[in-house]
Amino acid sequence: MVDMSFTIATLARRGLLAPGSPAKVLRQLAELRRWGFGLGGELRSAAARDPDGIAIIDDRKLPGAPGESTGPQPGRLTYGELLSRAERLATALHGACGVQPTDKIGLLCRNHGGLIEGMVAASLLGADAVLVNTGLSPAQLAVVAEEQRLRILIHDSEFTEHAVALPRKVERLDETGVEEVMATAPPGGIRRPQREGRLIVLTSGTTGAPKGARRRTPGGFAPLASIISRIPLNARSRMLIAAPVFHTWGLAALQMGLALRATIVLQRRFDPAEALAGAIEHDCTSLFAVPVMLQRLLEVPPRPTPLKVVAVSGSALPGGLATRFMDVHGDVLYNLYGSTEASWASIATPQDLRKDSNTAGRPPHGTRIAIVSQAGREMAPGQTGRIFVANDMVFEGYTNGAGRETLDGLLATGDLGHVDSDGLLFVDGREDDMIVSGGENVFPSEVENVLAALPQVREVAVVGVPDSEFGQRLAAWIALQPGEILDPTAVREYVRRHLARFAVPRDVRFVRALPRNATGKVVPRDLPW
Structure with a gap:
């Protein structure tokens, strides 16, 4: 969907086509031609072009390979070292554990280099890597x-x-077992498998059991060019990935980082003060996060950082959060709207968010969106309808054989939204979240955005609950800022002043914190009643 001239121009602008050693460039292209654009091919390509470039900075202290007098520098791996470890792990998994192409390797890891090594090892073997949510119960x-x-x-x-x-x-x-089997791996490279391994991402499972979604392998540089045309990420920069790598947004950040031959900084757990300190210490120019992390970053003393890009995705930005964040940290915020199944639909730049902090932005080059009625009729600007999207990276289907509804080559996102007269997309809410109260359609997210603007409110969730008289009604759960006080009557009166009568939540409950999963999304079934 992205034309070649646009791709080349974008890659050149971001520094990916900078001149290099002819021999290394040839090896880089040869690896891509032989291995493709999966994680294994991306890492082999980066290691061929820039073997001594720092690939990973994390908190691990690793032993050296058998026969080496020195191991990797503590907490750092070059691209050459990362590839060597991934190849040794692949060889060990095949030889000592009997892993074959078509097998599935589960990865239950926080953000550190071991997770990346496991994903790449699976790719090199032609096995599927299943990225497991760290928030799952046994x-x-x-x-x-x-x-x-x-x-x-x-x-x-x-x-x-x-x-x-x-x-x-x-x-x-476990981590010790991985090092032990890797120590038994014989030296030597690994042959390209006949079958291409797939990445399987689990859906968030906020309303039910998570499903496995098969991720599409890029067919070239076009998907990367599409994203970095709107989010200014440069080759060989340093990026801190705070979003969980096991989920779509963190994974996308990793894939872009390897393609850009960036230095990827990882921290096992997100702590706002440590994230800022890490960005400063390692001179990171970009941070990948989920929206709830922005709120946490605003709760610690601000510090000057080298960050030029703070890119978020994974859930809607609460009302006013984008503006509040940029007022403190500068106009560096980029918001990508997408899903596990659709990958991306649109990207909001700082300029878009300054214009309206609730916008999801515009589709990047090569992406199509459509707003249609239940009958499939295209909606006019300002009218709310179902959101459909098409791009180069929509998923290949669920592992249970199911798919998602499509329309004229576009995939249903499951969201409702509208486009304004300037072409900006707005997501009004999930199709299954909209309630009908007394015959009126109500979007809980609209009420959330209004309440999130209250200075006393730290976070808020609004959901529909059964009602014997009106069919459904709204209920709000609010966590207050430390030391602040609100009462249900004041909350209802505030909503009544800004929205229609039927949007006023009948039930208002105050909690210390909202229940969230490991990707930062609120889990409605865990809200205390």
């Missing part, structure tokens, strides 16, 4: 292992109890 993990037919689970040591609960047929390797 029982949920067991269901995922069964449904995805995991051959082996690689997990952080902190999840040992989760792993023990798995069926015996699923082999388990």
Whole structure:
């Protein structure tokens, strides 16, 4: 969908076509031609072009390979070292553990280089990497292992109890076990498999069991060019990925980082003060986060940082948050609207967000969106309808064989929204979130945006609940800023002044914090009633 001239011009503008050693450039292109644009091919390409460039900075202290007098620098891996470790892990998984192409390798890891090594090793073997949400309970993990037919689970040591609960047929390797099997791997490269491994991302599961979504492998540089045409990321820059890599946005950041031969900084857990300190210490010019992290960053003392891009995705930005964040940290915020299935639909730049902090922006080059009625008729500007999208990276389907509704080559996102007269997209809410109260359509997100603008409110969730008289009604759960006070009557009166009568939440409950999953999304079923 993205034309070649646009791709070349964008890559050149972002520094990817800078001159280099002819021999290294040839090796880089040869690796891409042989291995493709999956994670394995991206890493091999980066290592061929820039083997001594720093690929990963994290908190690990790693041993050297057998026969090496020195190991990697503590907390850092070059592209050459990262590829070497991924190849050794792939060889070990095949030789010691019997992993074959078409097998599925589960990865239950926080953000660190071990997760990337496992993903790349699976790619090099032609196996599928199943990225497991770190917020799953042992029982949920067991269901995922069964449904995805995991051959082996690689997990952080902190999840040992989760792993023990798995069926015996699923082999388990913690961080120590990974190093032990890698030590047994014979030297030498690895051959390209006949089958291309796939990345499988689990849906968030906020309203039900997570499903496995098969991610499409890029067919070239066009998807990268599409995103970096709107989000200014440059080759060989330093990027801090705070969003969980096991989910779509963190994964997208990783894929872009490898393609850009960037230095990727990882922290196992998000802490706002440590994130700012890490960005400063490692001279990061970009930060990838989920929206709730922006709120947490505003709760710690601001510090001057080298950040030129703070890119968020994963859930809607609460009303006014974009403006408040940019007032403190500068006009560096970019908001990507997408989903596990659709990848991306639109990107809001700082200029877009200054114009209206609730906008989802515009489709990047090569992306199409359509707003249609239930009958499939295209809606006029300002009219709300179903959002459909098409791009080069929409998913290939769920692992259970199901798919998503399509219309004229576009995929249903499951959201409702509208486009204004200037072409900016606005997401009004999920199709299954909209309620009908007393015959009126109500979007909970509209009420959330109004309440989020109250200075006393730290975070808020509004959902529909059954009502014997009106069919459904709205209920609001509010976590207040420290030391602040509100009462239900004041909340209802505030909404009444800004929205229609039927949008006023009948139930208002105050909580210390909203229940969220590991990607920062509110889990409605866990809201206390």
